[in-house]
Each structure stands twice: as structure tokens, then as C-alpha cells.
Amino acid sequence: MSAPPPVRPTLPTDILARKGGVPLVCLTAYTTPVSRLVDPHCDVVLVGDSLGMVLHGLPSTLGVTMEMMILHGQAVMRGNTSAMCVIDMPFGSYEESPQQAFRNAVRLMAETGAPSVKLEGGQHxxxxxxxxxxxxVPVMAHIGLTPQSVNTLGGYKVQGRDADRARVIADAQAVSGAGAFAVVLEKVPDGLARDIAGALPIPTIGIGASVACDGQILVVDDMLGLFTDFRPKFVKRYAELGHTADEAIAAYAADVRARVFPAAEHVFPDTLKKSPSK
Incomplete structure (x- = not known):
């Protein structure tokens, strides 16, 4: 009996071809175990620079380094089989010049094996x-709220209302015209996101945008409810693992203090049981 053919990973051209089709399912992953969990269900797995806040406790994404992105990118690729992996270019690794961006994008791809990168910014x-x-170098763009520019945007505010509408539309047109194979729309009003999704020839992936986008992305820790005190409006909780984990850890602590763990079934006896004689 012959072995089944290997699974071909999803590529940027596959994502581009999904424009206007079945919505793209996208989640973040930062580790091998989580990559293995999300890979069978997702079209895109993003190694987001959000790992700085989610895993490392940083106050923003601005302190994330190339070395951090490479380390976590390698971990995610070890668990990746079929979904397309995209790696964020961290703050300061691409803004100086196209040449700087190329050097760092090539490094990310070469050292992790990921087929694409994501960077923030529109017309500029x-x-x-x-x-x-x-x-x-296949590029996924990211416009609207761009977390790396949070200081110049005045915080994590909705982008594209009133006077900002024309700017966000121009950003979308610019990244599409420049050759991005997809674009993330973050914290963009529903109507504007619908207009952009309908006008662009490339897939739009929403996060805090419209259901009319060609796909959706969330931080996996957010949708699993691993944070008990963080509830953005645009996140739907599909589980409450933070509460479950808190209860489990409390139960473990109580068992240890009461000396009921480890129980007999969790420890090793001094001697082996003798086999019954024949």
C-alpha cells in the first residue's frame, strides 16, 4: 500500500486566488504546540509581533526584535503542515529603506522557512x-490601525472615520497596487471595510473590521480566553481557558498543600512486582 501524497503547504498565490471565495481563516501562533492545533483549521497562520505583548509581557510591539521573530517563526514552522505561515517584520526592521527591508525579509524567510512576511503601513x-x-518576497500588507505606529496614531483608535476615510482608502489602493498579495484591515469601520473589500483585487483580512472582508484573523490567545482581563470589542471568546486554567492551578496548589498529590498512582514503588510463577 503506497503512502499518501505529502500535504502541499498553502502559498501566497493560493491566498490571492481566494479573493471573493470562501472566507480565509487566519489565527496567530507563536509556539510549536499551538501551531499544530491551529494548522488543520486555518488557511493562514501569522507569527505576529503581538508575541511581544502576549508571551513576553511587553507594553507594546515596539520592543520586539528580529531574533524574537526568528525564534518563534522557527517554532511555528515546526508545527506547520498545510496553512500558509506569515511572519511579521518587527518595528525598525524595514522602515529605513527598501534595501533594509529586503535584507531583513530575506533573513526571516531563510532562517524560518516561512514563505511570506507582513509589514505595516500604507502609501508610505x-x-x-x-x-x-x-x-x-511575498508581502501581506497591514493598514488601518497599525500597532507599530500607535504613538503617532494617538493610541489604539478606530481608523478611517470622517476625515481619515480617504487616507485609509488611499492606503489600501497603494499596497494593492504595489503588489501585496493580501491586506489586513485593523480597527476599520464596517462600511469602509466593506467598500475596500469590494474594490480591491486582493483579499482583505479583517480584525475589528467587516464580515464582508475576504477573511478574518484574531490573536489565538484572545479568542481562547487565555486573558481574563482583556476583552476587546472585536474579539469573540470561543472558550474561557484562562478561567479553566486558574481553577486547575488552584486545585493543584490545594492538593499539594494538603499532601494528597502525588497519590499512590503517581509515584514509583521501591521494588518491582514479581511476575506470577508459571
Whole structure:
């Protein structure tokens, strides 16, 4: 009996071809075990620079380094089989020039094996996106609320209301025209996100945007409820693992203090049981 054919990983061209089709399912992952959990269900697995806040306790994504992205990217790729892996370019690794962006994007891809990168920014990053894509680096763009620019945006505010609407539309057109194979729309009003999704020839992936986008992405820790005190409006909790874990850890602590764990079935006897004589 012959072995089944190997699973072909999803590629940027596959994602681009999904425009207007069945919505793309996207989640973040930062470790091998979580990558193995989300891979069978997702089209895209993002190694987001959100790992700085989610895993490392940083106050924002600004302190994330190339080394951190490579380390976690390698871990996620070890658990990845079929979903397309995208790795965020961290703050400071691509803004200086297209040449700087190319060097660091190539490093991320070469050292992790991931087939694509994501960077933030609209019109001002169009030249860089075009430079990368012309040299074989597939780019997922990210506009609207761009967390790496949180200080200049005045916080984690909705983008594209009133006077900002034209800017976000121009950003979307710019990254699409520059060759991005998809674009994340973050914290963009529903109507504007619908308009952009309907107008762009590339897939739009929403986070705090419209259901009309070509796909959706969430931070996996958020949708699993691993944080008990963090509830953004745009996140639907599909589990409350934070509460479950808290209860489990409390029960373990109580058992240890009461000396009921480890019980007899959890320890090793001094001697082996003798086999019954024949």
C-alpha cells in the first residue's frame, strides 16, 4: 500500500486566488504546540509581533526584535503542515529603506522557512512593498490601525472615520497596487471595510473590521480566553481557558498543600512486582 501524497503547504498565490471565495481563516501562533492545533483549521497562520505583548509581557510591539521573530517563526514552522505561515517584520526592521527591508525579509524567510512576511503601513510603504515583491518576497500588507505606529496614531483608535476615510482608502489602493498579495484591515469601520473589500483585487483580512472582508484573523490567545482581563470589542471568546486554567492551578496548589498529590498512582514503588510463577 503506497503512502499518501505529502500535504502541499498553502502559498501566497493560493491566498490571492481566494479573493471573493470562501472566507480565509487566519489565527496567530507563536509556539510549536499551538501551531499544530491551529494548522488543520486555518488557511493562514501569522507569527505576529503581538508575541511581544502576549508571551513576553511587553507594553507594546515596539520592543520586539528580529531574533524574537526568528525564534518563534522557527517554532511555528515546526508545527506547520498545510496553512500558509506569515511572519511579521518587527518595528525598525524595514522602515529605513527598501534595501533594509529586503535584507531583513530575506533573513526571516531563510532562517524560518516561512514563505511570506507582513509589514505595516500604507502609501508610505508602497515603494518598499514593490521593491520586495519584485525580488521574490511575498508581502501581506497591514493598514488601518497599525500597532507599530500607535504613538503617532494617538493610541489604539478606530481608523478611517470622517476625515481619515480617504487616507485609509488611499492606503489600501497603494499596497494593492504595489503588489501585496493580501491586506489586513485593523480597527476599520464596517462600511469602509466593506467598500475596500469590494474594490480591491486582493483579499482583505479583517480584525475589528467587516464580515464582508475576504477573511478574518484574531490573536489565538484572545479568542481562547487565555486573558481574563482583556476583552476587546472585536474579539469573540470561543472558550474561557484562562478561567479553566486558574481553577486547575488552584486545585493543584490545594492538593499539594494538603499532601494528597502525588497519590499512590503517581509515584514509583521501591521494588518491582514479581511476575506470577508459571
Amino acid at each position: 510603504m508602497a515603494e518598499t512593498i514593490a521593491f520586495l515583491t519584485a525580488r521574490g
